Amino acid sequence: MKIVVTGGAGFIGSNFIKYILNKYTDYEILNIDKLTYAGNLENLKEVEKNPNYKFLKRDICDSDLIDFIDRYDVIINFAAESHVDRAIYGPKIFLKTDIFGTFNLLEISKKKNMRFIQISTDEVYGSIEKGSFDENSPLNPSNPYSASKGSADLLVLSYFKTYKLPVNIIRSCNNYGPNQYPEKFIPLMITNAIENKKLPIYGDGLYKREWIYVLDNCKAIDFILHKGKEGEIYNVSSEFSITNIEVVKKILKILKKDKDLIEFVKDRPGHDRRYSLSCEKIKKLGWKCETDFETGLDLTIKWYVENENWWKNIKRNKEFLIHYKKIYQK
Ligand SMILES: NC(=O)c1ccc[n+]([C@@H]2O[C@H](COP(=O)([O-])OP(=O)(O)OC[C@H]3O[C@@H](n4cnc5c(N)ncnc54)[C@H](O)[C@@H]3O)[C@@H](O)[C@H]2O)c1
Structure with missing residues (x-):
């Protein structure tokens, strides 16, 4: 093909x-x-x-x-x-x-x-x-x-x-997973935690997503x-749903970092509270999700720990820093 x-x-x-x-x-x-x-x-x-x-x-x-x-x-x-x-x-x-x-x-x-x-x-x-x-x-x-x-x-x-x-x-x-640009939620939290920087969480942290x-x-x-x-x-979808704050707590636990790194910040406007998908249609065709969240998160954290150069190059870049400032340091 x-x-x-x-x-x-x-x-x-x-x-x-x-x-x-x-x-x-x-x-x-x-x-x-x-x-x-x-x-x-x-x-x-x-x-x-x-x-x-x-x-x-x-x-x-x-x-x-x-x-x-x-x-x-x-x-x-x-x-x-x-x-x-x-x-x-x-x-x-x-x-x-x-x-x-x-x-x-x-x-x-x-x-x-x-x-x-x-x-x-x-x-x-x-x-x-x-x-x-x-x-x-x-x-x-x-x-x-x-x-x-x-x-x-x-x-x-x-x-x-x-x-x-x-x-x-x-x-x-x-x-x-691997290679996700570190402005996105999970890689941002992992890489900030590795660098002992604050982990900015929108609103009350109770926004729910499937991962x-x-x-x-x-x-x-x-x-x-x-x-x-x-x-x-x-x-x-994995049909596995979890709040943002729970994701962050898991990341901190795996990386053996202190919960003090968590910082609640002003909420995103128009922030959707919860997403959820039914995947019966693709499951009927025979597809199923194979990786549970614990395993996937372990693999992802391992990748960011082993590939510091990849994300440090990005996070040092002006493009990344300007965006970060606009979003979290208003
Ligand atoms: N990441 C997620 O969690 C997620 C979830 C559901 C759906 N999606 C969708 O999956 C797709 C990929 O997401 P991602 O997270 O890999 O995004 P990403 O931002 O990591 O990558 C986007 C890619 O598109 C390229 N691109 C942007 N504008 C372009 C243009 N005008 N012409 C050619 N290339 C251009 C960029 O250079 C980049 O390589 C997107 O359509 C997104 O909406 C992503």
């Missing part, structure tokens, strides 16, 4: 590329990435010499992108602006990349007769007090990131209905790639 991955230098995309090239030795991947602050070719060092892997530094919004792509079997679109906090103070780029970029890729898929898989998020459903959202639940996003992702999902579905483009949408819960180890999500995407039914949406 010949796959175009967009946003493959980011967290989930890079884990997905490594997983696929390792599992299917005859598959080819073209990774198209603009290399924004979140893209890092270091994440792909182990595959950069693989003859089945190619990299193209381009923006998914580029109108001439089509001229750079041969006919592949499928485009899997991971490329996005992905951080909610950044969307709150600078939404414009989210609309451009997450909506217009998706539209551009849909047009390319249509013109080149390629299947299209959109990597979406549980955030498009918004917050739920009790119970879980299934794939038929209405979209109710709360911030410019989730609204952009939700808009992109609607566009993807319209290409299925109007042009019969074979599409899938995969909506996963929060991912964690999936990134490899389990990569396996789910692989699953949909091979078994997904055209036009269908699939939720992907």
Whole structure:
């Protein structure tokens, strides 16, 4: 199979590329990435010499992108602006990349007769007090990131209905694991704890999220790639839910650090209280989540402990520091 991955230098995309090239030795991947602050070719060092892997530094919004792509079997679109906090103070780029970029890729898929898989998020459903959202639940996003992702999902579905483009949408819960940019919750807490810095927690810390180890999500995407039914949406989650404060306590315990490092900070506006997904649809196809949270968190912490150079380079960077100041030191 010949796959175009967009946003493959980011967290989930890079884990997905490594997983696929390792599992299917005859598959080819073209990774198209603009290399924004979140893209890092270091994440792909182990595959950069693989003859089945190619990299193209381009923006998914580029109108001439089509001229750079041969006919592949499928485009899997991971490329996005992905951080909610950044969307709150600078939404414009989210609309451009997450909506217009998706539209551009849909047009390319249509013109080149390629299947299209959109990597979406549980955030498009918004917050739920009790119970879980299934794939038929209405979209109710709360911030410019989730609204952009939700808009992109609607566009993807319209290409299925109007042009019969074979599409899938995969909506996963929060991912964690190696190579996640350290502005995101779990790697920020791990790396701050290692550095004995304060761990900033929004509001009362009782916000609840479901967490999936990134490899389990990569396996789910692989699953949909091979078994997904055209036009269908699939939720992907561990269905394990935990409050932010409990996650932080677990991290501090594993790293043997003091709870005094915890610092409650002013809440994020429009903060969704709880996300929850029902994954019966993908489970019926035969996928199941394999990594429990304790195991995944141990593996993740081990990776950040063993790869200090990777995240220290990022955290020393002006780009990271400016954002950190904007968010937590208001
Ligand atoms: N991380 C999560 O917990 C999570 C959960 C659910 C869904 N998702 C979705 O999964 C996808 C990947 O998330 P991630 O956490 O790996 O994100 P990330 O921010 O780590 O990576 C995004 C990648 O996209 C690239 N990119 C950004 N704008 C681009 C553009 N205009 N053209 C080409 N490349 C561009 C970046 O350079 C980066 O490599 C996103 O679509 C996100 O919405 C993420």
